[in-house]
Amino acid sequence: MTAAANSAHAEASGLIKRILEETPLKAAGFIVTIYGDVVEPRGGIAWIGNLIETCAGVGISETLVRTAVSRLVAAGQLSGEREGRRSYYRLSESAGSEFAAAAGVLFGAPEDDGWQFVHVTGEAVEDAMQMLKRSGHARINNRLAVGPAHVMATAVPGLVFRADSPHDPKALRDFASQYWDLSAHEEAYKVFLAQFDGLSTLNVPPATALTMRLLLVHRFRTVHLHDPRLPVSALPDNWPGGAARRLFAKLYRHLSTKADAYVAERFVTASGSLPAWTEGTDHRLDMLEGSEP
Incomplete structure (x- = not known):
């Protein structure tokens, strides 16, 4: 590694450590993120060895991975398959539909339909x-x-x-503040911005790019899917949700070339390697192009 590469790797490792300390991961939740980001748009099946390797990058042990996978199977989100000595886990039909719908919210343009x-x-x-x-x-x-x-x-x-939304924006904002406690969502967006701002300047190796993209998706998914996503006209001035979405879109595109190349190099199924790109992954990037408010 060059001195610049070493510096970028050290900075990325420090950023990953800080994110994990500030917002610790649960194994099942992170595995859901792996399936949602990597596996679902590439056919919905993954080798457990790839899950173990990927989770190791964020400090989740093999034991915790196997326990979490068993619980996801019991919950009907995954089903197991064996090929020789290897175990593979496939998304259930209902989980696949749920993950695809969540991807539409994360990658698509904000909805504002009244x-x-x-x-x-x-x-x-x-x-x-x-x-x-x-x-x-x-x-x-x-x-x-x-x-x-x-x-x-x-x-x-x-x-x-x-x-329809009323014509008086102040009355609408007063109405929203009466029925929704937006302060917690506002703070969550601010934490997300503080954790990931500046990442786009880092030139990291492919394995680190995938780890950082998964953390990016995991954190944005946690924040954004819990947000009631009210129409913009009902939100307070300087609402940080728009800035968080712009940062998510920018960083996802920045990390994807290396992250997807690493997926193609390392992730396998019984029928061969997962592809770097599919129609599903391309569609997500296309949605991001038009998603920034």
Whole structure:
């Protein structure tokens, strides 16, 4: 390695260590990120040896990987296959659909389609309300919730009423601040920006590029999918979500050439190596081109 390469590698290692100290990983969650970022757009199946090797780069032991994979199998997200002495794990159909939908949110352009009110019917009101809350809705009363219209509420028994944004932006922001506690999401975006800002200047080796891209996706997924993703007109001034999305898009593109080359070099299935690029990976990069607000 040249002196410059050594310096970049040391800086990248320090950044990875700091991110892991500030926001520790859980094995199952990071394996979900590996499947979502690397495996799902390349056919949905991976050798457990590749999972073990990749997780080792962020300090997750082989024992923890095998335990987490077993739990994901028990939860119906993965299914195991054997070829000779090697074990491979494939995404279930339902998990594949879920991961593809999440990728649309992470890589696609921000949605801003107005609002919807959901009136819950039936007996299981609390279960329905919790499901709506997890999808970004706020509870107004026992059976009524409100949320951004881009969220699908078809899984909840009830009536959905679409609503346009009011013309008074201050009234809308006051309404949003009354029903959503946005401070935690704002802080999470700021932490993400502080952790990854400056990464685009680093010239790291392919293995490190993949590790850093996985951490980037994992952290942005954690922050962004928990955000109710309200229409921009309802958000406070200087909302950091837009800056976080721009940084995510920039860094993902910056890291992808080396990261994808490393995937093609190291990741295997029973039928051969995973490809560096597929229609699915290209589509994600295309979505990122148009996703920055």
